[in-house]
Amino acid sequence: MNWTDERVEKLKKLWSEGLSASQIAAQLGGVSRNAVIGKVHRLNLPGRAKAGGTQSASRPKRPVPAAPRPATTFQARAVTARSVVRPAGNTITKEEVETDFETQREQLPVPSNGNSVVVPMSRRLELTQLTERTCKWPIGDPLNDDFHFCGNESPDNSPYCTYHQRLAYQPSAERRRMR
DNA sequence: CCCTGATTCGC
DNA sequence: GCGAATCAGG
Secondary structure, eight states, X not given: OOOOHHHHHHHHHHHHTTOOHHHHHHHHOSSOHHHHHHHHHHTTOOOOOXXXXXXXXXXXXXXXXXXXXXXXXXXOOOOOOOOOOOOTTOOOOSOSSOOOOXXXXXXXXXXXXXXXXXXXXXOOBOGGGOOTTBOOOEESOTTSTTOEEOOOBOSTTOSSOHHHHHHHTOOOSSOOOOO
């Protein structure tokens, strides 16, 4: 796709409106967010200001020396086999001394028995931010400006999160008597 | 992992 | 000039 005057104009407009590069790329179509960002820079459009000023201080002109693609020319030889005697038939993986940090799972109030009318909070995503694994359940009136999508994580390739999945695919209520 | 913008550099 | 690859940060 070329950067026609029209497209450049739209780019400028959307960028000035604060849309993200990926959002703009989505609207323009045919270009990646990288393309958009690259173009923005080439046009000398103002970048996104970092509020507060805490950042933007460090920015080495040349952070990347030169050695991106080493190709497959190295030999994996660093095998330091620790001779640790294991009980017969017990093959341990790798990690011997491992810092085991706790991963305490937060238990959300999700009663697995019947009475669960818990409506998950939505992430209020905009159409352009939906990805392959975000719930696409619409919320609100599309004509209203507060319209958004659920946006919570959806399993694998499902278009909806586990909650909205049920709403979307409610089995015909009367048909559980089969046996 | 998802996303964001910034930069470099081969094309 | 273009934008993929990459870096860096949230």
